[in-house]
Amino acid sequence: MATSQESLEGGSIVWIDCKSIAKSIEEDVRKRVDLLSFTPKLVSVVGTDDPSTASYLRSQKKKAEKLGIDFEIIKTSPGDFLSTLEKLAEDKNVNGVFVARPLPEGLDEKRVFSAVPVEKDVEGVNPENLGFLLYGEETFPPCTAEAVVKVLESVTEISGKKVTIVGRSVTVGKPLAIMLLKKGRDATVTVCHSRTQNLGEITRASDIVVVAVGKAHFLKRDMVKEGAIVIDVGINYVDGKWCGDVDSAVEEIAQVTPVPGGVGQITTALLFEHVVRAAERQKA
Template identity: 40%
Template sequence: MAELLKGAPIAKELYGDFLKRSDDFKERGIYPKLRIIIASDEPAIETYSSMIVKNCEKAGILSDTKNLSVGSADTDILGLISESNNDGSVHGIIVMLPLWKQLDEKKILAAISPEKDIDGVNPYNAGKTVLGQDSFTPNTAQACKDIILRSGIEFSGKHVVIIGRSNIVGKPLANMLLQKGVDATVTVCHSRTRNLKEICRTADILVAAIGSPKFITKEFTNPGQVIVDVGMNEIELPDGTVKLVGDVDFDNVKDSVKAITPVPGGVSPLTHTALLENLFKAVKNQINEQSVQ
């Protein structure tokens, strides 16, 4: 059976370090704080935001959640973002996606101050990621990179195939892995890619980020391959219960590859730690800016 690359043990170590960093800031009178903005009624968002709040507590970080009403307009959420940008007690802002359909997502994400954009969704930070400059990177993309490196696997010289071209995983991850010092050879596949199975079989590292349950089977794999499964899909079983599965058919693939991230428990714990790592980075940057002024 393939080696399981689990994020939870890595995350546990990181939370100990986070608590220490929080305490160090608090001794200086600085209380790291995250603001979560929700303009949606999707149950999954409520669940995910609650997890963020709990993880903030574990790390000694303050957080608050602002929920907008169903009929909110762009001006409502833009006003809240502006207020948060100018609030010195708020160090990081995350807008939960997706938004209600009447809202202009691009305009809203672009309104987040780049200095507080700890999910890396502002075009300014996205552009810096492309150029290989220091920036806030999207947390799920960062988590994919982290779980590979922290498992002792190198990217240099490896062929990484990413299935999915979203702005929060596929595109940023591809740009992160192309940078000098990481040195992967990257192929990005999507819904119009021809010969997908053949391309995937050439991968040293295969990243599945398409939101399609159990899409990847052993026909996509090779025996030396490492698979990073980003998918988080709910499926209903014959008995009516709901099960969380990835984009990879785990049972079908587990004996055909070298290593794989399970779902749940693989990438997801490091998505949360990547968010908090970015928050601490934002706090430090804002302190440095204030000392220069």
């Protein structure tokens, strides 16, 4: 079981060890890169000057160098965004395409993601790849949703478990629900959102709670039963510190993924695993 304990006054917290999961994925990526006859390449397309996006792309670049993957950032104007994606679709030297968010104002998200070629859609944002999930095909699932599945498979038997997902985004909540319902995983899934009534009653009755709402300390201790598994997908910057969507008191009664150093690092590792997967498939 991928857990670690950190002793605190009055007891100990059982963290879910996401670092070892990410490390295992990265080791696999490096081995597969070495087996290729060429260096796989990821291109990230960005259309804004958002500081947090720039910071994330710098971290992408560092990780790519560490894993032996070529990495390029293309800054483009809103008017050239779609044509840039079309060019990358035709470029045989590019194996993966990442679209940085937020998108430039005025661009239609669905139209942009539809322009990312299916075979290079390492984020799993193209509607076609999302549609494949309904048939149990997970060639390029959304990375964060896949990261949650990896965590759960490392710490518990998912089959038959009651799972509540708080958040219904296209990148996490909705695809994750489909992936957990897949035959072989066989979870019983409830998806909650801002209009859900009696949310605490639902989460308290759950073996597993996944929170992805982008609200600091949203999930409180009285919303979780003792011994539950809690996956914190949120990342918030509050009072000069990063924190998740789960209140710290939940850690006293449940297994929780840490923030920072939790699901996010697995998500990044999986992005690059998808780049290698795309390169392998394109080579074949």
